[in-house]
Amino acid sequence: MGLISNGTTIFDAGSMAAGLGASMTLIKKLTASSSATLSFVHGSSGVVLDSTYKEYVFICKNMEPSNTGGPDFTFNMSIDTGSNYNVAKTTTQFNARHSEDDGTAALGYIANNDLANGTGFQIIADGVGGAGDECADGIIHLYNPSSTTFVKHFTANFVNYRVNDNAYNVFTSGYANTTSAVDAVQFKFGANNIDAGTICLYGIA
Numbered sequence: 001m002g003l004i005s006n007g008t009t010i011f012d013a014g015s016m017a018a019g020l021g022a023s024m025t026l027i028k029k030l031t032a033s034s035s036a037t038l039s040f041v042h043g044s045s046g047v048v049l050d051s052t053y054k055e056y057v058f059i060c061k062n063m064e065p066s067n068t069g070g071p072d073f074t075f076n077m078s079i080d081t082g083s084n085y086n087v088a089k090t091t092t093q094f095n096a097r098h099s100e101d102d103g104t105a106a107l108g109y110i111a112n113n114d115l116a117n118g119t120g121f122q123i124i125a126d127g128v129g130g131a132g133d134e135c136a137d138g139i140i141h142l143y144n145p146s147s148t149t150f151v152k153h154f155t156a157n158f159v160n161y162r163v164n165d166n167a168y169n170v171f172t173s174g175y176a177n178t179t180s181a182v183d184a185v186q187f188k189f190g191a192n193n194i195d196a197g198t199i200c201l202y203g204i205a
Contacts, residue, residue: 032195133161
């Protein structure tokens with residue numbers, strides 16, 4: 001059964017309209033429970049990450065680290081179905097922040113969180129608080145990961161309750177500098193476990 005609003009289809013047969021004539025199809029939902037990583041690997045456990053869709057979206061909800069020390073929430077990509085998460089990336093990042101006590105508000109480029117053809121995990125939400133009411137939420141768009149011609153662009157927008165009692169809105173973008181198909185994506189909190197949270201993978205038709 002579909003849901004139609006003012007002549008526009010919102011939901012239909014398990015898919016959600018994404019605007020401009022597109023639709024979002026849920027591919028896989030992963031739920032963390034003291035998990036070291038959450039990984040989406042094409043061909044494993046029902047995950048599709050190939051030419052079926054030209055755009056994939058990861059929606060991360062209530063991502064909470066296993067301790068209160070303020071670890072960074074990160075992700076990386078693989079071109080060998082998850083054997084290695086070490087794709088070279090060139091990225092840029094800026095954030096807007098505001099402190100809970102109204103003492104600090106700023107907008108700026110975060111040079112320490114960008115990569116220059118680096119293979120490490122990309123920070124997408126830094127210093128995430130791990131107390132009971134603290135977490136990070138956000139969305140990542142990955143474009144045409146199966147291409148064997150072009151690099152793979154991505155954008156990320158996260159909001160998090162930082163360990164220093166600040167609200168952060170973190171914007172990250174860049175590209176995986178490879179013409180090999182990206183077929184797996186992994187998320188983690190640095191050396192800390194993901195205590196709780198869910199990540200849903202959608203394909204955009």
